[in-house]
Each structure stands twice: as C-alpha cells, then as structure tokens.
Amino acid sequence: MRSSQFQSDLLQWFHKNARVLPWRSHPTPYNVWISEIMLQQTRVDTVVPYFVRFITELPDVSALSQVEEDKLLKLWQGLGYYNRALNLKKAAKILMETNQGQLPSEIKHLLELPGIGPYSAGAIASIAFGKAVPAVDGNVLRIMARILANREDINNTKNKKHMQEVMAQLVSEKEPGSFNQAMMDLGATICLPNGEPKCSECPIRRHCQANKLGATSEIPVKIQKKVRSVEKKTVFVISSEGQFALKKRKPGGLLPNLWEFPNAEDYLTEKQARDFLSAMGIRVHDMVPIKQSKHVFSHLEWHMKGFFVTATADDRVQSELSWVTGTDIQHQYSIPTVFKAFMEYCKQ
DNA sequence: AAGACGGGGCA
C-alpha cells in the first residue's frame, strides 16, 4: 500500500462527503476539546445537542473553569461517564492557572490534562492545531484491521500500540485533521462496526486486504464480553407538600456527585422499607409500590423495585436529604438516567 | 492486563 494513494483516496472522499457537525464549523481548540471529550465512547447523534448547549452555556475555558459543579453536571445529564465532565473543569482550572487558559498544541502537554488520553490528544493536536499526529480510536482500529486483514484481537494492548505506529506513518502531513476525521466518518458510515460494511461505496477498498479476501465479516476479531453483575435496589420517591427528597451521591465511583432518590440495597419488604425510612428520619403517611424497573450499565445491572411515599411536613427534620420541587428536579438537579422511571412520579 | 465507568442504537 502506498501511503500517498491511500491518503488522497481517503481525503478526496472526505472533502465531498464530510458530515456537517457543529464542532466542525469553528474548530477552535476549545470546541474541538469539548467535542472530543463528549465523543469518547459516545455516538455523534447523541453528542450534538449536548455540545450545542454546552458551548452556549460555557463558551470558553474561563467560563468552564468557574462553573458551579451542579450546573456542569446538569449540562452532562444523560450523557454518561460523568467523570468526563468533572475532569473537564479540572483541566480548565489548570489551563487558567498555568497557560493563560490556552490548550497546549503538543501531545506531551495535552496528555498531562485530566481526561485526555492518547486518542483525544491526537485528535486535538491534529484537528485544532494541524499537527501531523494520529488519532487512533475504535474506528481506526476496525478499519485498519480490515485494511491489513489483521486477525489479532483489536483491543489487545500490543495491537493498539502497533496501530498507533502504523497510523503515525500513514497520517497526512498536509491535512492531518481532515485525515483523522475522514477515518472517523468512514468508520461511522461505510466501514461499519456491526452489520455488513458498505464496501462498494468505500473510497479505500482498493487498499483493503479483507475486501480482497472476502473477509470483512470476520474481521475485526474481538475477544468475548464479560458477564455483568446484578444489584438489587429499592428506590423511594418521597413526597411531602409538593416537594421530593433527593440525596447527593458521593464523589468518585459510580455516578459521582449526581443526585438520586433515596435507595437501599436489595429488595425491601414493606416492613423493612418503613424501618429504612424511619432511620432516615421520615415518617410515612402513605406508601404504595412502584412498578419494577431495570437499568443496564456497561459493567452491571440495577434491578429496582420502588415505593412512592407520602410523608408529613413535620417529619422533614433530617438533613442529608434535600427537598426539591418537580420543577427544580427538571431544571437544576442532575439525576442519572438509571432513575428515569422514578422521575416520572415527580412531574408537576 | 483487567476492571470501572453510562447510555443508547441497531441487528
């Protein structure tokens, strides 16, 4: 394979077929940074509305560095991997203190910022700063496995390292940003991850060994999935005088610093539920079961039963709980999707 | 090297 032909075939296709995306119209370092973080393990269609809202609310590094955490998490609500948002603010503060609020253009310095790994550093350096460096993501690993008819496990550390080196040689010197984005668009629209790739439309099929061998459905090869553990929970929607009880989750771990409905491990009987509420300082006026719901995370499942509890006003002494209106829940409090079914009970 | 870390779209 000749690098120059591969590059020109890919770039020519990209210049005609590039997807129109909000972060591409003004690829400032800040816009590219935010988009790349949002796009980690997250589809383009999902990211677009989040990106537009985020940039409107927090247009630059300075604004991001000063944003209140609850507002930041509200902007991220439903996007997942919430540490990405917290790392974004940490990095913004570092940039304000050490670099006049500017993103660095060197890979080495980008990698020092929290939330930026090898892929994101390469993407930012190439797209925002025109550096001729690779940006190896899942698309690139899949495309290159097919191009080279490589049957190794694509997620294998050694393979990733190898691909990093291959792409460092292959990336266009003149248009590295377009080259890397072309690989993403090709992976998203032609060289598909599931289902048959659209090889007849592929601009680089003449370079593709898997296509030549008729092996595109067997490559890439990936190792098995791991079993997900299941956790049972009992969730309480507690209502008192038009307000609902929320609790802030701890920093670190799952869903850090987000808000949740009070909940207990395992399925509780009504008796156990009353004891649990009592220990929290809640006196039950009325309590009715809520339909069971299930939520699947990447590494575990929550199976949830619930109760809708009506409490009396005098019982709202205990804190650790915040009492908020349905409107506040909607506009201010960041509650993860896992509680979606229970949020329905808080509509005005 | 493996596990933690969200959520949704699609076959």
Next chain:
DNA sequence: TGCCCAGTCTT
C-alpha cells in the same frame, strides 16, 4: 439480547 460506540483512569 448482545455488541459497540471519536476512551480514560485505576488497580
């Protein structure tokens, strides 16, 4: 239902 997505960080 299972896989995978413009991955990174921790153990």
